[in-house]
Every structure is written in structure tokens, then in C-alpha cells.
Amino acid sequence: xxxxxxxxxxxxxxxxxxxxxxxxxxxxxxxxxxxxxxxxxxxxxxxxxxxxxxxxxxxxxxxxxxxxxxxxxxxxxxxxxxxxxxxxxxxxxxxxxxxxxxxxxxxxxxxxxxxxxxxxxxxxxxxxxxxxxxxxxxxxxxxxxxxxxxxxxxxxxxxxxxxxxxxxxxxxxxxxxxxxxxxxxxxxxxxxxxxxxxxxxxxxxxxxxxxxxxxxxxxxxxxxxxxxxxxxxxxxxxxxxxxxxxxxxxxxxxxxxxxxxxxxxxxxxxxxxxxxxxxxxxxxxxxxxxxxxxxxxxxxxxxxxxx
Numbered sequence: 001x002x003x004x005x006x007x008x009x010x011x012x013x014x015x016x017x018x019x020x021x022x023x024x025x026x027x028x029x030x031x032x033x034x035x036x037x038x039x040x041x042x043x044x045x046x047x048x049x050x051x052x053x054x055x056x057x058x059x060x061x062x063x064x065x066x067x068x069x070x071x072x073x074x075x076x077x078x079x080x081x082x083x084x085x086x087x088x089x090x091x092x093x094x095x096x097x098x099x100x101x102x103x104x105x106x107x108x109x110x111x112x113x114x115x116x117x118x119x120x121x122x123x124x125x126x127x128x129x130x131x132x133x134x135x136x137x138x139x140x141x142x143x144x145x146x147x148x149x150x151x152x153x154x155x156x157x158x159x160x161x162x163x164x165x166x167x168x169x170x171x172x173x174x175x176x177x178x179x180x181x182x183x184x185x186x187x188x189x190x191x192x193x194x195x196x197x198x199x200x201x202x203x204x205x206x207x208x209x210x211x212x213x214x215x216x217x218x219x220x221x222x223x224x225x226x227x228x229x230x231x232x233x234x235x236x237x238x239x240x241x242x243x244x245x246x247x248x249x250x251x252x253x254x255x256x257x258x259x260x261x262x263x264x265x266x267x268x269x270x271x272x273x274x275x276x277x278x279x280x281x282x283x284x285x286x287x288x289x290x291x292x293x294x295x296x297x298x299x300x301x302x303x304x305x306x307x
Contacts, residue, residue, distance in 0.1 A: 050277035058271030068278035084262065084279065088286060091259040094248075095241035098180040099188075102237050103230070105181065106188040113189075114196040125193070128186050136183060140250045143179050144170060147251070171253030179247040184240065188233035195229025231298055235291065242287055259283045 025032075051064040074082045113124045131139060146153045147169040157163045169175055199222060207221040245260025252258075259279065266276030 046277045046280055049273055050281050052274045054272045054274050058273075060273060068275045069282065071275060072278050072282050084282075087257060087262055088259055088283060090256075091242050091283070092286070092290070094176065094180070094256075094258060095238050098177060098184065098241045099234055099238045101177060101181045102185050102188045103234070105185055106192050106233065109189055110192040110196045113193055114199075125190075128189050131182065131186055136246055139183065140179055140247055143175070143182070144250060147175050147178075170251050171256070173252060173256055175251040176248050176256055179251045180241055180244065183247065184237045187236040187240075188230075191229040191233040191236065192226060193229070195226040199225050227298070234294075239287060239291075243283060 049060065050068055051066070053061040053063075053065055053067070055061045070076070072084045074080050074085055109128075113121060113128070116124055145151055148154060149166050149168040151168070154163065154167070154169050157169060158165055158167070163169065203225070204217050204221045207217045212220065243258075243260045243263075245258060245264050248256045248258045249261055249264075263276050263279050263283075266272045266279060270276075
């Protein structure tokens with residue numbers, strides 16, 4: 001029997017499986033090299049450093065050890081201290097709260113923009129993207145001015161009686177939430193708007209004709225259609241919000257130290273790179289675990305999942 005290799009016709013060319021593989025490597029090769037060099041190699045470096053030790057002058061030392069991870073989870077030389085697990089938990093809770101705030105603001109905003117005429121729709125999308133035009137640090141300093149005792153937002157809060165006379169709104173946890181909301185809101189509005197634009201309103205009309213109320217129509221006819229954009233936006237907000245350190249540092253003060261602040265402290269003034277790497281890897285693993293659970297929940301509710 002004569003055996004022949006399977007060949008596929010692409011754009012009029014007869015390609016063997018080897019030719020197809022080589023063509024795929026030529027097109028995806030640069031992206032693979034870029035991802036390997038600037039993502040996986042540094043990540044492997046962080047993993048390796050996290051098992052090393054810190055010398056007397058901050059230098060990296062062998063042998064490899066698990067002491068950095070033990071210290072992170074509270075089992076240090078001076079007994080049990082849950083400081084860093086508490087910081088991790090506080091960072092996750094801050095990210096969850098910030099994501100919920102962004103969802104509350106993004107949902108009506110996305111529907112409002114989608115209902116505008118094409119002329120004003122482009123203007124509204126431009127206004128949403130304006131925060132991307134300035135640096136995150138500059139925006140955070142601007143919020144410091146607005147939330148200071150003499151700032152506009154603090155003056156309004158003093159006028160309505162939310163704070164006492166001459167009292168600033170920062171440093172506080174509320175200022176951190178406000179700064180995070182304004183920084184990451186566009187990441188949720190834009191993918192959500194893209195899903196709202198694709199809604200098939202005939203399904204909503206059919207649901208209402210069958211006796212469904214507004215809440216039922218939104219839950220069973222609208223929400224399933226916008227889940228892809230909503231799910232993508234949640235991930236785009238939750239992931240960076242978990243590891244942020246500029247906003248908590250400048251608007252929250254020492255009492256709202258987050259995971260990102262702890263990592264920056266170890267890689268900066270403390271010069272303890274192994275422990276900083278262990279904190280970073282612990283945060284990455286916790287974040288991956290949370291995303292896997294989120295993906296499973298999303299898939300069980302009828303979504304396609306993200307991972």
C-alpha cells in the first residue's frame with residue numbers, strides 16, 4: 001500500500017504538515033521569542049531568586065531555601081506573625097471592592113454611550129480614554145491636591161457635612177478606592193461597551209412580550225449577551241488593582257500598605273530581593289488561584305470561560 005503525507009491546500013498552495021508548521025513559526029515566532037525573553041525568562045529569574053538568601057550587604061547567596069516563603073506566611077525566626085498574609089488579604093479585598101465600584105459605574109456608562117448618536121458616541125469614548133493620556137503618577141498627585149484640606153473635593157465634602165472643617169479626605173482608604181476607580185474605570189467601560197453594542201434587542205423585546213419585567217429581562221436577556229465584555233473587564237481591573245502600589249502609597253498612607261508596596265519596599269530600601277521575590281510569587285499564585293475559580297464559576301453559569 002502506498003502511503004502519502006496529508007497535504008492541505010492554502011491559498012492555492014499544497015502544504016505538507018511540516019510546511020504548515022514552518023509557516024506558523026514564521027508568523028508567530030517573533031511573538032513567541034518576545035514572550036519568552038520578556039515574560040517567562042524574568043519570571044523564572046524571580047522564582048529562582050525567591051529561593052535564595054540575602055547576605056549581610058543585600059547580596060544574593062546560596063544555598064536554596066524555603067525560608068522566604070515561610071517568612072511570608074508568618075513562620076519567621078521570632079514566632080508566628082500574620083503580617084504579610086494580612087497584607088495579601090487586604091490587597092485582594094481592595095481589588096474586589098475596586099472592581100465592584102468600577103462595575104457599578106461602568107454598566108450605566110456603557111449603556112449610555114451605546115445609546116448616543118455616532119457623533120456624540122465618539123466624543124464620549126474619547127472622554128473615557130482621557131485618563132490614558134496622562135501618567136498614573138501625575139493623576140495620583142492631582143487627586144492629592146483635590147482631596148487635600150483646601151482641595152475642591154474636600155471643600156464640597158466639608159460643605160455637605162461629610163468631614164469636619166479643615167479636614168482632608170486623604171490619606172484614607174476611601175481616597176484609595178476613589179483613585180483606583182478613576183484609574184481603572186476605562187478598562188471596564190471599553191470592553192463592556194463593545195458587548196453592549198452587539199446586544200440583540202429583539203431578544204429583550206421577546207422576553208418583555210412574554211411577561212418578563214425589567215429586572216427579569218436584564219437578567220435573562222441582556223446579561224448573558226454582555227457577559228464576555230463584563231468578564232474581560234473584570235479581569236483587566238482586578239489583576240492590576242491587586243498589585244498596585246502608587247495609589248495606596250500616595251493616597252492611603254502607611255495604614256493602607258498593599259502587596260505592591262511590600263514588594264517595592266523589599267526591592268528598594270530593604271535590599272532583600274529573595275524575600276521580595278517570594279512575596280511577588282505568592283501574590284502571583286494567589287491571583288492565579290482566584291482567576292481559576294472565577295473562570296470555573298463563569299463557565300458553570302453558561303459562559304465560555306477566560307482561561
